[in-house]
Amino acid sequence: xxxxxxxxxxxGSSPIDPYVQLVSPDGVRTPDPLYDRWIEDIDGARLQELYxxxxxxxxxxxxxxxxxxxxxxxxxxxxLGQEAAQIGSVRSLRSSDxxxxxxxxxxxxxxxxxxxxxxxxxxxxxxxxxxDPYQVNMAPTQVIIGAQALHAAGYAMGITRDGTxxxxxxxxxxxxxxxxxxxxxxxxxxxxxxxxxxxxxNNQWAISEPVALQxxxxxxxxxxxxxxxxxxxxxxxxxxxxxxxxEALDRARSGNGPTFIEAVxxxxxxxxxxxxxxxxRDSAELDQWRRKDPLSRLQALLASMGLFSDExxxxxxxxxxDVAAELRAACLGMPDPLPADVFAHVxxxxxxxxxxxxxxxxxxxxxxxxxxxx
Numbered sequence: 293x294x295x296x297x298x299x300x301x302x303x304g305s306s307p308i309d310p311y312v313q314l315v316s317p318d319g320v321r322t323p324d325p326l327y328d329r330w331i332e333d334i335d336g337a338r339l340q341e342l343y344x345x346x347x348x349x350x351x352x353x354x355x356x357x358x359x360x361x362x363x364x365x366x367x368x369x370x371x372l373g374q375e376a377a378q379i380g381s382v383r384s385l386r387s388s389d390x391x392x393x394x395x396x397x398x399x400x401x402x403x404x405x406x407x408x409x410x411x412x413x414x415x416x417x418x419x420x421x422x423x424d425p426y427q428v429n430m431a432p433t434q435v436i437i438g439a440q441a442l443h444a445a446g447y448a449m450g451i452t453r454d455g456t457x458x459x460x461x462x463x464x465x466x467x468x469x470x471x472x473x474x475x476x477x478x479x480x481x482x483x484x485x486x487x488x489x490x491x492x493x494n495n496q497w498a499i500s501e502p503v504a505l506q507x508x509x510x511x512x513x514x515x516x517x518x519x520x521x522x523x524x525x526x527x528x529x530x531x532x533x534x535x536x537x538x539e540a541l542d543r544a545r546s547g548n549g550p551t552f553i554e555a556v557x558x559x560x561x562x563x564x565x566x567x568x569x570x571x572x573r574d575s576a577e578l579d580q581w582r583r584k585d586p587l588s589r590l591q592a593l594l595a596s597m598g599l600f601s602d603e604x605x606x607x608x609x610x611x612x613x614d615v616a617a618e619l620r621a622a623c624l625g626m627p628d629p630l631p632a633d634v635f636a637h638v639x640x641x642x643x644x645x646x647x648x649x650x651x652x653x654x655x656x657x658x659x660x661x662x663x664x665x666x
Contacts, residue, residue: 311524311556314531317584319592321531330535336599342383342530343590344608346375349399350587351612352408353561355619356398356415360565364623365415369396373528373560376586377493379403380533381555384541385461390447391430392440392462396493400463404428408615409622418629420637438464438471441490445477448486448550459544460488461537467498469514470506478518478550487544489537490515490552493527495559500572515552527555528586558584631657 314331315321334342353371360368371378378399385391385404393400398411405428413419414433421432434440444462451458468474469492481488494511496503503511515522521543525536533555540551558581562569594600635650 311526311554312532312536313526313529314535315529315589315593317528317589319589319594319596321593321596324535327532327535327539330538331531334531334534336594336597339590339594339597340599340604342379343587343594344611345379345383345399345403346530346587346590347608347612348615349378349402350375351616352398352402352411352619355616356412357561357565359412359620359623360415365412365565366417367564367566368415369398369564370559370561371396371399373558373581373585374493374495375399376530376590377491377527377533377555377557380530381461381463381491381537381553384534384537386458387429388456388458389429389541390444390451390458390460392444392447392460393430393434394437394440394464394468395433395435396465397463401428401430401433402615404430406430407622408619409626412619412623412626416623416626418626438468438473438477440464441468441474441477442480444488444490445480445486448481448488448544449484451487452484457545458487459541460486461491461541462488463491463493465498466492466494466496466503466507466511467501468492469511470498475518478515478520478552481550482519485547485549487547488550489540489544490520490550491537492552492554494554494556495527496557497559497563497569497573499563499567500569502573510554512552512554520550520552522552522554524554524556527557528584528589530586530590557586 312324312327313322314324314327350372356365356368357370359365374396378397382400382403391400391404401411401423402408406423410423413422423432425431431440431443441462441464444460448460451460462477464474478490480486492511494503498506510524512522512524523536525532527533536553540553543549543551560578560581591600632650632654635646638646
């Protein structure tokens, strides 16, 4: 693994932080002798597929945000602006690889095959987990900051024991890198040479705190201290993200251990729908990052190749709208959970202590029987 250079970016960590970029913000493809080989198979048709992926997950995000504003979801963590980081990485995985996400990787979940109904279950308050992780090889949403990095390191150690060439990827934000769990995960991954990719989506803000407050150097510079190679990429460039992720996965599969990827991107919306970003960030900063929008960038590249016709744009829009309509219908048609469901899936086997609680709660609820007719 080499030190990434080439394209400067003021990420908030230091005045000039280099990263790998293959497509400029205005859609110009820059040849790269080190990273082009990882994306040689990405032709025009594949680029169009990547664009549709990003358009669909942005539409999912827009629809879910609207549902929360309409009182149909309790909360939603927007991914607006981070589409390239999610799509470029998830489309590099094999189906047998395992994903440990944070709460914002809803686009990753969709591409892994999670049904849109299951994307909504937790945020509507209907379930403690949205999907069966073994059906899609992706763990449920993790809200505890950074905890999934430890889970990923442990799972990757298990892969080594099993003797397969599968890999693991763990997603987290820049704020999570200040958590002890992430540091401990990197210690274990490095010590056991585990096949795990630590994917940090540096979206510049840990809720209301800028990345410069917690990182005086680029976040990727931390990993080598644990003995883990790292790379910084333009997180709004889907091809750069894909190239870096493929390289890291190849390293993991080849028995060469973990890699840390810092994808420099930006959270265009609030931290969650309970947040008001206008209270802590300047609108000029937002305008600066709008000019680096990942969808606009890929659209410009496709247009330069003669591949962004009106027909293609309409097809991408139809695909996105169809998924959004399915999501809305699934959310509004979701039955409310029963009160006793809170006791389900707490333990894997019968538990007398929990049984007593459930019996007492049932007696409590029975005291309200018939009140609706009074």
